[in-house]
Every structure is written in C-alpha cells, then in structure tokens.
Amino acid sequence: xxxxxxxxxxxxxxxxxxxYALTDDVIDKYLEAIxxxxxxxxxxxxxxxxxxxxxxxxxxxxxxxxxxxxVIKPLKQKTPPGLIHASQKFEFTGLxxxxxxxxxxxxxxxxxxxxxRKYVVFKSEVFNKDGQKIGTSWLSPIWxx
Amino acid sequence: MSCYRTxxxxxxxxxxxxxxxxxxxxxxxxxxxIAEDYNPIHTDEEFAKKTPFKGIIAPGYQTMxxxxxxxxxxxxxxxxxxxxxxxxMVKVVRPGDLLTARAKVVxxxxxxxxxxxxxxxxxxxxxxxxxxxxxxEAAFPKNN
Numbered sequence: 001x002x003x004x005x006x007x008x009x010x011x012x013x014x015x016x017x018x019x020y021a022l023t024d025d026v027i028d029k030y031l032e033a034i035x036x037x038x039x040x041x042x043x044x045x046x047x048x049x050x051x052x053x054x055x056x057x058x059x060x061x062x063x064x065x066x067x068x069x070x071v072i073k074p075l076k077q078k079t080p081p082g083l084i085h086a087s088q089k090f091e092f093t094g095l096x097x098x099x100x101x102x103x104x105x106x107x108x109x110x111x112x113x114x115x116x117r118k119y120v121v122f123k124s125e126v127f128n129k130d131g132q133k134i135g136t137s138w139l140s141p142i143w144x145x
Numbered sequence: 146m147s148c149y150r151t152x153x154x155x156x157x158x159x160x161x162x163x164x165x166x167x168x169x170x171x172x173x174x175x176x177x178x179i180a181e182d183y184n185p186i187h188t189d190e191e192f193a194k195k196t197p198f199k200g201i202i203a204p205g206y207q208t209m210x211x212x213x214x215x216x217x218x219x220x221x222x223x224x225x226x227x228x229x230x231x232x233x234m235v236k237v238v239r240p241g242d243l244l245t246a247r248a249k250v251v252x253x254x255x256x257x258x259x260x261x262x263x264x265x266x267x268x269x270x271x272x273x274x275x276x277x278x279x280x281x282e283a284a285f286p287k288n289n
Contacts, residue, residue, distance in 0.1 A: 034176070035166055056225065058217060063209065064176075064179055065180075067182050069182055069183075070180075085205040088231075092227065092229075093227070
C-alpha cells in the first residue's frame with residue numbers, strides 16, 4: 001500500500017464512508033483492553049434494571065474505529081511510520097448499544113504547520129442505523145512527512 | 146440509578162475520586178488487535194528501541210479511556226449523552242506504568258437549556274507526571 005503524505009491531504013476532503021459493527025466479540029475484547037468491568041456494559045440482567053433498560057457500550061469506544069489507520073483504510077493507503085497522536089476531542093450525543101451497526105463519515109477538517117510540525121485534524125461523525133448521531137471525534141495527529 | 150452525582154451537588158474546586166489503572170503489555174496487545182492498529186511502536190520492543198521513543202509505548206487511544214471511565218462512573222447519562230472531552234497527549238505511557246485519572250470541577254454553567262459541569266482532567270503516571278491533560282464537560286438535563 002502507498003503511503004499517504006501530508007501534501008496528499010486536502011482541507012475539506014471527504015474520506016469514503018465506513019461501517020463498523022459493534023459485535024459482542026469486539027465489545028468483550030475492548031472492555032478487557034481498557035480494563036473496565038462496569039456491569040452496565042457486561043451484565044444484561046443488571047443493565048435491564050437501570051434507567052438505560054439494557055446494556056450500553058462506553059462511548060469512548062469510538063476511539064477504536066476512528067483511528068487514523070481506520071479512516072485512511074478505505075483509500076487503500078497507509079500512514080507513514082512515525083505518526084504521533086497529538087490531541088483528541090470527542091462529543092457524545094447518543095447511547096451506543098451492543099450490536100449497533102455504525103456509519104462513520106470523516107472529513108479532513110483542517111491541516112496546518114506549527115513550530116515545524118505538520119498537524120492534521122480528522123473529524124469523524126458516527127451514526128447508528130436509525131440515523132441518529134451518537135458522537136463526533138476530532139483526531140489530530142502530527143504527520144511525519 | 147442513584148449512584149450518579151448530580152449537577153447541584155458538585156462544588157467548584159472539588160476533585161472527583163480518581164480511577165487507577167496499571168498498563169500492561171497484554172492490555173496493549175489486546176487493544177491494538179481490536180483497534181487494528183498494527184504500529185510496531187506498541188508491540189515490538191526491538192523496533193521501538195530504535196525510534197525516538199526508545200521503547201514500547203501504549204496507544205493514546207487506550208489510556209484516554211480511563212478518564213472516560215471516571216466520568217461514566219460519576220455521571221452516567223450526563224456523560225454518555227452530552228459528554229465532551231478535549232485532551233492532549235503530553236507524555237508517553239509504558240507497559241508497567243501505574244496511571245491515575247483525575248478530574249476537578251472548574252466551572253458550572255447553563256448552556257442550551259442544560260446544566261453543564263466543566264472539569265479539568267489529567268492522567269498522571271506513577272511519578273506524578275501528566276501524560277494526558279485537557280478538559281471535559283458533562284451535560285445534565287434540567288429538572289432532573
């Protein structure tokens with residue numbers, strides 16, 4: 001795969017839509033990796049008795065499918081080695097449920113150079129299958145070349 | 146769910162109970178496999194040693210989840226629907242690091258018909274150095 005360079009990324013550029021399925025397998029591994037045993041995420045009987053009326057998925061899980069490599073993947077290109085994840089913003093706007101099929105729409109919201117470093121800002125909006133926006137991620141890496 | 150904090154009871158300057166986590170190589174491996182992030186900086190010590198980081202580092206994505214865990218624990222729906230997080234990764238995290246997620250109430254305000262609590266957030270390592278810094282907001286519907 002060809003590397004995507006800073007100059008290839010254009011402000012306002014829309015990346016191809018992606019879909020992501022939050023299967024139980026993905027959720028279980030994710031919760032183990034972040035070491036979070038909140039029963040609201042893992043115990044359906046418990047979760048049913050709460051105001052959430054069933055299990056939910058922590059919204060920060062957005063981080064696993066809005067990575068730079070994920071958002072670049074549909075272009076069939078890869079990031080150059082040495083990319084650094086500098087900053088991140090999230091807004092959570094709707095509950096995420098196990099089994100959700102998510103649609104992710106990403107644009108290159110900004111790119112700029114500061115103190116000799118090249119920054120890119122990817123904005124990813126995430127929708128569930130009912131079209132409800134469950135959240136937005138702004139991911140800003142330092143691009144190596 | 147009465148375990149969640151209310152907007153009214155939060156006091157400016159108050160520190161929330163921290164979340165403490167140990168980072169391990171096993172957790173990193175699990176995380177990168179699920180995030181399909183195969184950057185060898187996270188998993189290959191020989192490769193990582195030759196980079197400016199001089200060793201394996203945990204993905205920033207993974208460690209920011211500890212701040213979200215703290216906010217989820219204390220605020221439930223006010224975080225899940227209406228939460229905002231704005232952070233910078235300022236120092237690397239290594240396997241074996243003991244990390245503490247902290248949040249301090251810095252403002253309470255009304256915006257778009259909701260009560261908003263604003264927090265300064267940190268993730269610190271065992272040497273009390275910041276590895277992540279930033280801010281967070283929880284949004285509480287009114288009359289709730």
